[in-house]
Amino acid sequence: MKIYVLSDCHEDDTTLHVLFQKAGKVDFVIFLGDGIATFKQALLPYHLPYAAVKGNNDRGAQEPFDKVLTLQGRRFFLTHGHQYNVGAEKNALAAKAKEVGCEMAFFGHTHMPFYKEVDGIMLINPGSTFYGRRGSKKSYGVLCLEEEDMSFQFCTL
Numbered sequence: 001m002k003i004y005v006l007s008d009c010h011e012d013d014t015t016l017h018v019l020f021q022k023a024g025k026v027d028f029v030i031f032l033g034d035g036i037a038t039f040k041q042a043l044l045p046y047h048l049p050y051a052a053v054k055g056n057n058d059r060g061a062q063e064p065f066d067k068v069l070t071l072q073g074r075r076f077f078l079t080h081g082h083q084y085n086v087g088a089e090k091n092a093l094a095a096k097a098k099e100v101g102c103e104m105a106f107f108g109h110t111h112m113p114f115y116k117e118v119d120g121i122m123l124i125n126p127g128s129t130f131y132g133r134r135g136s137k138k139s140y141g142v143l144c145l146e147e148e149d150m151s152f153q154f155c156t157l
Contacts, residue, residue: 001071002026003028003030003071005140005152006126007108007109007127007128007129008033008108009039009042011038015129015130016042016043016129018157019129026048028049030052031050031051032053032055032080032125034056034080037058037061052067053079055080055109074104075103076103077100077102081107081110086109090114090118091118093123094118098120107124111132112125112133112134113136113139127141138156138157140157
């Protein structure tokens with residue numbers, strides 16, 4: 001199963017359309033907030049299933065800030081991350097993911113790719129499809145789930 005992991009598009013639908021057009025076979029999309037209305041509109045023509053959480057700039061969105069997603073028997077914690085102070089530290093995020101029984105947590109907010117295990121929980125930020133911070137390029141992630149294997153790859157735009 002090939003899953004795109006995206007965050008922080010901030011109304012940049014052009015990049016999303018380019019990304020979805022060149023996607024090839026994608027089975028699912030995860031969106032981690034900030035630009036959720038733009039994301040959902042851009043995704044419509046491609047008829048891809050998705051899971052999304054809202055971010056601090058998604059005022060009025062109906063989606064939750066946090067969500068547990070189960071795919072192929074694996075549990076993933078999805079959040080934008082601003083409520084866990086992810087710009088400063090990651091322990092609160094790891095603790096929450098562990099509390100809800102997830103092996104991995106995906107978050108956004110910082111606009112910087114991040115991949116690190118904290119207290120037994122893999123924490124991943126795909127970066128931003130709109131703009132990177134602190135020298136990061138625009139980016140997203142690809143999660144591949146096989147029956148007994150899982151891999152993650154960062155991709156730049």
